Amino acid sequence: MGQLILLRHGQSRWNLENRFTGWTDVDLTDEGRAQAWRAGEDLAKAGIAPTLCFTSVLKRAIRTLWLCLDATDRMWLPVTRDWRLNERHYGALQGLNKAETAEKHGDEQVHIWRRSYDIPPPALDADDPRGPWTDPRYRAIPRDTLPRVETLKATVERLMPLWTGPIASALRAGEVVLIAAHGNSLRGIVKELDDIPNDVIPNVEIPTGIPLVYELNEHLRPLDSRYLGDAAAEHETPAEVRRRAAGGG
Numbered sequence: 419m420g421q422l423i424l425l426r427h428g429q430s431r432w433n434l435e436n437r438f439t440g441w442t443d444v445d446l447t448d449e450g451r452a453q454a455w456r457a458g459e460d461l462a463k464a465g466i467a468p469t470l471c472f473t474s475v476l477k478r479a480i481r482t483l484w485l486c487l488d489a490t491d492r493m494w495l496p497v498t499r500d501w502r503l504n505e506r507h508y509g510a511l512q513g514l515n516k517a518e519t520a521e522k523h524g525d526e527q528v529h530i531w532r533r534s535y536d537i538p539p540p541a542l543d544a545d546d547p548r549g550p551w552t553d554p555r556y557r558a559i560p561r562d563t564l565p566r567v568e569t570l571k572a573t574v575e576r577l578m579p580l581w582t583g584p585i586a587s588a589l590r591a592g593e594v595v596l597i598a599a600h601g602n603s604l605r606g607i608v609k610e611l612d613d614i615p616n617d618v619i620p621n622v623e624i625p626t627g628i629p630l631v632y633e634l635n636e637h638l639r640p641l642d643s644r645y646l647g648d649a650a651a652e653h654e655t656p657a658e659v660r661r662r663a664a665g666g667g
């Protein structure tokens with residue numbers, strides 16, 4: 419019944435520099451822009467025409483959406499930008515190099531910070547100038563709702579009202595919904611969609627700039643999911659990761 423396209427932003431400058439990014443508003447690299455454009459071309463080639471879009475308030479996702487829509491000549495589509503689609507907030511790690519942090523704190527600790535479901539990295543101090551409360555784009559959000567750090571669990575919790583509310587309503591109304599977002603906010607969505615357990619979700623790696631298309635039934639449960647484009651076969655879909663973890667090959 420419904421069709422949903424999930425698109426992780428193209429390569430960002432800090433993806434390239436291997437830095438913890440979170441809510442830092444870094445832009446795409448040239449490669450990231452090219453990936454976003456190709457994502458649009460791949461949608462067009464597959465005959466998939468989004469009718470409604472959601473994205474975060476971070477420019478790497480917004481620009482990915484712009485380029486993808488430009489490539490499909492659908493820049494006129496309605497777009498909702500919502501902070502609840504932001505990347506998970508990485509707290510005091512934001513800006514640090516991932517390899518240098520692993521040298522300092524050990525691979526195991528950094529893996530826990532990056533991939534555990536509910537163990538947070540160190541938080542920003544309440545007076546840290548990098549705090550989202552200093553940023554005008556979050557001015558309408560109550561200060562105590564704005565995070566100083568987030569786990570994946572917290573990211574899923576802040577995302578769910580948007581998913582079960584406006585996004586689900588749009589899908590039920592027959593819209594073909596395109597969501598351009600981030601590695602961990604999209605982990606939250608596929609966790610819900612594909613019913614992926616907490617200990618398996620860290621193994622789901624959504625590649626940058628490759629559309630992941632879901633066909634949904636009337637209860638918004640997945641009938642099928644697939645990546646588009648030339649590199650599609652190189653990536654396991656979240657449903658395949660879940661089946662492999664359950665011993666289903």
Ligand SMILES: O=C(O)[C@@H](CO)OP(=O)(O)O
Nearest residue numbers: 437438439440505532601
């Ligand atoms: O730095 C980040 O914000 C995220 C996504 O790039 O990194 P990680 O792979 O650790 O979730």
